[in-house]
Amino acid sequence: MSSIIEPIKFISLIYEYKDSLKLGRKNMNSRSKTFLLMPRIYFGGAETQFRYFVEFCNENNIGLYVGIENREGNQEQIEEFKKLNKNVEFIECNSVSAKYRDSNIFIRNISKIKGLINLFFKNLLICIKLKDIGTVIVYDGFGLNLTFLFKLFGKKVIYSERNSGENTINRFFSRLNLKKADIVCANSLSAKKYIEENININTHLIYNGIKIRENVEIREKTNNIFNILVPARVAKIKNIKTIVDSLVLLDCEYQVWVCGAIEDSNYYEEIKENIKKYSLENINFTGYTNNILDYYKKADLVILASFSEGMPNVILESFANKRMVISSDIEMNRAIMKDSRFVFNPNSPQELADKIKMVVNMQEDEKKAIVEKNFEYVKNNFSIDKMVNSYWELVKGLENKSE
Numbered sequence: 001m002s003s004i005i006e007p008i009k010f011i012s013l014i015y016e017y018k019d020s021l022k023l024g025r026k027n028m029n030s031r032s033k034t035f036l037l038m039p040r041i042y043f044g045g046a047e048t049q050f051r052y053f054v055e056f057c058n059e060n061n062i063g064l065y066v067g068i069e070n071r072e073g074n075q076e077q078i079e080e081f082k083k084l085n086k087n088v089e090f091i092e093c094n095s096v097s098a099k100y101r102d103s104n105i106f107i108r109n110i111s112k113i114k115g116l117i118n119l120f121f122k123n124l125l126i127c128i129k130l131k132d133i134g135t136v137i138v139y140d141g142f143g144l145n146l147t148f149l150f151k152l153f154g155k156k157v158i159y160s161e162r163n164s165g166e167n168t169i170n171r172f173f174s175r176l177n178l179k180k181a182d183i184v185c186a187n188s189l190s191a192k193k194y195i196e197e198n199i200n201i202n203t204h205l206i207y208n209g210i211k212i213r214e215n216v217e218i219r220e221k222t223n224n225i226f227n228i229l230v231p232a233r234v235a236k237i238k239n240i241k242t243i244v245d246s247l248v249l250l251d252c253e254y255q256v257w258v259c260g261a262i263e264d265s266n267y268y269e270e271i272k273e274n275i276k277k278y279s280l281e282n283i284n285f286t287g288y289t290n291n292i293l294d295y296y297k298k299a300d301l302v303i304l305a306s307f308s309e310g311m312p313n314v315i316l317e318s319f320a321n322k323r324m325v326i327s328s329d330i331e332m333n334r335a336i337m338k339d340s341r342f343v344f345n346p347n348s349p350q351e352l353a354d355k356i357k358m359v360v361n362m363q364e365d366e367k368k369a370i371v372e373k374n375f376e377y378v379k380n381n382f383s384i385d386k387m388v389n390s391y392w393e394l395v396k397g398l399e400n401k402s403e
Contacts, residue, residue: 032063032132032133032134032135032399033063033064033065033130033132033133033134034057034062034063034064034065034133034134034135034136034137034395035064035065035066035067035126035130035133035135035136035137035155036050036053036054036064036065036066036067036136036137037067037093037123037136037137037138037139037142037143037146038050038054038066038067038068038139039067039068039069039093039140039142039143040068040069041068041077041078041081042077042078042081042288042290043233043261043288044233044260044261045162045208045310045311045312045313045314046139046140046160046162046310048313049187049208049209049313049387050137050139051081052209052384052387052388053137053387053388053391053392054066054081054085054088055084055085056388056389056392057085057087057088057392058084058085058086058087058088061087062087062392063132064087064088064089065088065089065090065091065126065130065133066088066089066090066091067091067092067093067122067123067126068090068091068092068093069092069093077290091126092122093122093123093126123146123149123150124149127149127150127152127153127155133155134155134156134398134399134402135155135156135157135158135395135398135399136150136155136156136157136158137157137158137160137391137395138157138158138159138160139159139160139161139162140162141167141168141171141174143159144159144168144174144177144178144181145173145174145177146177147159147177147178147180147181148176148177148180151180156182156183156398156402157180157181157182157183158181158182158183158184158185158391158394158395158398159177159178159181159183159184159185160185160186160187160206160391161184161185161186161187161191161195161203161310162187162310162311163191163308163309163310164188164190164191164194164308164309164310164331164332165186165191165194165195165198166194166308168195169194169195169198169199175199178195178199178201179199179201182398183204183394183398184201184202184203184204185203185204185205185206185391185394186203186204186205186206186310187205187206187207187208187310187311188205188207188309188310188311188332188335189205189335190331190332190335191203191310191332192204192205204390204394206387206390206391207311207381207382207386207387208311208313208316208382208387209382209383209384209385209386209387209388210313210316210317210319210320210378210382210383210384211320211384212320212378212379213320213321216320216321216322216375217322218322218367218368218371218372219297219298219299219300219322219323220364221300221364224252224253225253225254225255226252226253226254226255226300226301226356226360227254227255227257227298227299227300227301228254228255228256228257228299228300228301228302228303228356229256229257229259229295229296229299229301229302229303229323230243230256230257230258230259230260230302230303230304230305231259231260231292231295231302231304231314231317232258232259232260232304232305232306232314233260233261233262233263233288234258234260234261234262234263234264234267234268234271234285235263235264235267236264236267236307237306237307237308238260238305238306239305239306239307239328239346240258240267240271240305241267241270241271241274242305242346242347242348242349242352243256243258243303243305243352244271244274244275244278244280244283245274245278245349246349246350246352246353246356247278247280247283247353248278248280248349248353249349249350249353250353250356250357251357252357252360253282254282255282255284256282256283256284257284257286257295257299258283258284258285258286259286259287259288259289259292259295260286260287260288261287261288262285262287268285292317293321296317296318296321296323297321299323300323300324300359301323301324301325301326301356301359302314302318302323302324302325302326303325303326303327303352303356304325304326304327304328304333305327305328305346305352306327306328306330306333306346307328307330307346308330308332309330309332309333310332311332311336312327312332312333312336314327315327315333315336315337316336316378316382318374319371319374319375319377319378320375320378320379322371322372322374322375323371324342324359324362324367324370324371325337325342325374326342326343326344326352326355326356326359327342327343327344328343328344328345328346329343329344329345329346330346339370341355341358342355342359
């Protein structure tokens with residue numbers, strides 16, 4: 001019923017605002033606002049980056065609407081974020097699809113279609129009602145596939161690619177909408193090259209910003225337990241299963257924390273079956289946490305085992321916290337991990353186990369030299385200020401072109 005009501009509301013609003021529905025944006029001025037479609041405020045690395053952008057706009061009193069989808073369950077955290085950013089206006093663009101994430105595949109697919117229809121009309125209503133929106137920023141498939149809609153109502157669109165670009169380009173509608181975006185940017189050199197080589201679109205490179213703390217301490221061992229941190233959501237692409245399988249091959253005492261939302265419950269059950277099968281202990285799944293720094297502080301090693309990444313925040317954050325890190329041997333990770341000793345085949349639990357053993361047996365002086373060098377690298381190259389200002393400069397550039 002709701003999927004019928006939304007189009008009716010939408011048609012009535014078109015009639016109400018018919019005089020303002022002009023293709024193009026002739027009257028855009030410096031007071032126009034930006035609309036950031038940010039379905040989940042707390043989820044992964046992309047959300048961290050755009051929370052920094054929201055905070056930047058709030059601090060500088062820059063007009064910003066944020067379209068959010070309340071499907072995470074951590075409402076207290078979301079409400080706190082809203083309170084801290086009072087100069088920003090948050091708009092709910094809820095999809096129904098998340099309610100059925102753990103259902104069978106048929107129900108999930110039906111719900112995805114209903115969710116897409118619902119989100120489509122929600123954003124359509126926003127385009128009609130909020131005539132002061134000049135530029136829209138999107139960074140996921142949902143947002144990208146609404147580009148044609150935003151363009152229809154004369155909005156400028158900035159799309160930020162958060163992964164390799166391969167999935168975006170290989171999907172027909174995503175590829176089509178990518179061509180309609182006014183600006184395309186990527187957070188890694190490899191993604192920029194992939195987009196430019198495969199679709200011939202000039203792509204801006206904006207590296208992720210990493211929070212650098214003062215007086216970061218190098219962890220000193222106080223017992224024989226080796227602490228491993230895995231800051232990743234539980235999803236196949238993050239390859240948690242290989243990490244679990246590698247633990248069977250270790251000959252040391254360990255403690256493991258997997259810090260991230262459980263995105264794929266079936267995959268989570270597979271992992272738990274392996275843990276039970278191998279009688280593994282001391283593996284903790286924390287779910288999403290906003291206290292990730294506490295886990296970095298007690299970690300001896302951080303592992304990123306992903307099959308695919310855009311700009312790997314986990315590696316950069318490990319560098320910023322002066323922690324040893326091992327990552328999967330994929331192009332995006334190799335661009336940051338300069339030392340081949342610390343990358344492994346993501347399909348090989350044995351190779352990962354060998355790398356872990358290497359770090360366990362490494363001399364403390366050698367570890368200290370490595371983490372200090374990595375800290376200086378991230379401090380000098382990945383600034384939050386530089387990242388948020390780069391996006392703001394793109395927005396201002398589009399505004400100036402439209403005047």
